[in-house]
Amino acid sequence: MRGCKANDWPSESPGLRPVGEKGRPDGAARPGRRESPRRDSWRAGQTLTVPAEALRVLLVGSGRMGSAMLRGWLGQSITDPAAITVVEPDEDRRNQAGSAHGVPVSPVVPAAWSGDAVVFAVKPQILDQVLPAYRSHCAASCAVSIAAGKDLRTLAHGVGDTVPIVRAMPNLPASVGQGVSVAVPNDHVDAGIRERASQLLGAVGAVHWIEDETLMDAVTALSGSGPAYVFLLTEAMAKAGERAGLPSGLSRSLARETVAGAAALMAATDDDPAQLRADVTSPGGTTEAALRVLMDDERWASRVDRAVAAAAARSRELAAVRED
Ligand SMILES: NC(=O)c1ccc[n+]([C@@H]2O[C@H](COP(=O)([O-])OP(=O)(O)OC[C@H]3O[C@@H](n4cnc5c(N)ncnc54)[C@H](OP(=O)(O)O)[C@@H]3O)[C@@H](O)[C@H]2O)c1
Structure with a gap:
């Protein structure tokens, strides 16, 4: 001791x-x-x-x-x-x-x-x-x-x-x-x-x-800034729920709990997110209808690409400024 x-x-x-x-x-x-x-x-x-x-x-x-x-x-x-x-x-x-x-x-x-x-x-x-x-x-x-x-x-x-x-x-x-x-x-x-x-x-x-x-710049852009991307998705889901007729409080709770539950599910399995997505997408069902809109013409994926690239570029810029 x-x-x-x-x-x-x-x-x-x-x-x-x-x-x-x-x-x-x-x-x-x-x-x-x-x-x-x-x-x-x-x-x-x-x-x-x-x-x-x-x-x-x-x-x-x-x-x-x-x-x-x-x-x-x-x-x-x-x-x-x-x-x-x-x-x-x-x-x-x-x-x-x-x-x-x-x-x-x-x-x-x-x-x-x-x-x-x-x-x-x-x-x-x-x-x-x-x-x-x-x-x-x-x-x-x-x-x-x-x-x-x-x-x-x-x-x-x-x-x-x-x-x-x-x-x-x-x-x-x-x-x-x-x-x-x-x-x-x-x-x-x-x-x-x-x-x-x-x-x-x-x-x-x-x-x-x-x-x-x-x-490290790409790491910062993905996992460092990443929680904000998920919060943005949650906000957008809550607003969309309201526009679909849900009371605001209920819509926000559902969005938040859905994202938290999906994250917990991902953490609890080794399955790839693409596999988990496929598992909840029945042919001709509601999820498929939504995903068809989200994934239409790859705009969703390319916007995420651009967002991560912008964060990485900003990380490099900030590091350069701090070096001065
Ligand atoms: N927050 C995040 O999500 C996150 C994620 C990744 C990395 N980081 C990194 O983690 C570091 C801390 O971030 P943070 O969000 O925890 O910042 P923070 O809440 O401002 O904490 C920094 C603490 O250090 C204190 N401090 C200031 N001068 C000091 C000194 N000379 N000796 C000892 N302590 C001193 C500050 O006191 P005063 O407030 O009185 O100045 C403050 O309590 C940052 O470098 C950040 O880049 C943060």
Whole structure:
């Protein structure tokens, strides 16, 4: 067992703003959201005992995605609250992590930390400023970044050229443990670190590894932005239901529950979506009548193609701007 006094840390470090001006609680439980088991609050100054086998993680940023990962790590018991340290300047979010999850928190970069992984979950716009303060922390562990559009070269520039780095792209359903992440390693990532990153990312959904970083723009366009495409389809279905005579509330519920149910069905089977579609399409039936309209002259498919291509192009543009 290791002892760790998590907030014995120096004052302000580069890249950190003064704390607590913003008053945004981290949100109460939403229906369907998986909560980690209730734990005792962590109190400032409290020394926690870290189980020797626990994965020790420094989480930088506890906003939407960082807090989702934190919930996943604890909910899946892949580590222990005492083994996680959260750095977060926003007082409400910091208190939320400390009180709801019992993890040590700090508004500033911990001076002395040693562990297994530093996970960066801050906005891409500030990442360059934040990274250098964590050089020594990453040197003896590894860095995992989920910042959109920040490539391995930029990350290495920030934390050090010899640091094992995993760049990952999760998506929004991670907040309910149903996300999908695509991860790409740099040359210093060995099998052990890959496994560690898989555990951390896998706590909030599926994980796919790629070796070619240039695919990240297409990944962003498909799984990163993809949830919005499904929300758009749901909106369109709800409006169409209303126009077909359903009361608005009923139509919206039916659209939402139909999309959620179809997604759950897809997740529960290995059948291809095309096969599932064929299974519900009886010759001469209602579904066939609708699909004939939707699939008429390929406009539907080509519009999806163009949408994904536009998102990938925008991802490349944003990455180029961030490189400037
Ligand atoms: N949300 C998504 O669906 C999604 C999907 C894929 C990838 N991502 C990536 O995930 C990252 C986080 O996104 P998000 O949506 O979770 O953003 P977010 O909700 O704004 O969370 C970022 C958190 O980091 C805090 N922060 C700011 N400066 C910091 C510092 N120096 N040290 C530690 N924490 C700091 C922010 O505090 P303040 O608010 O006070 O600045 C905020 O609480 C981004 O890089 C994004 O590209 C997000």
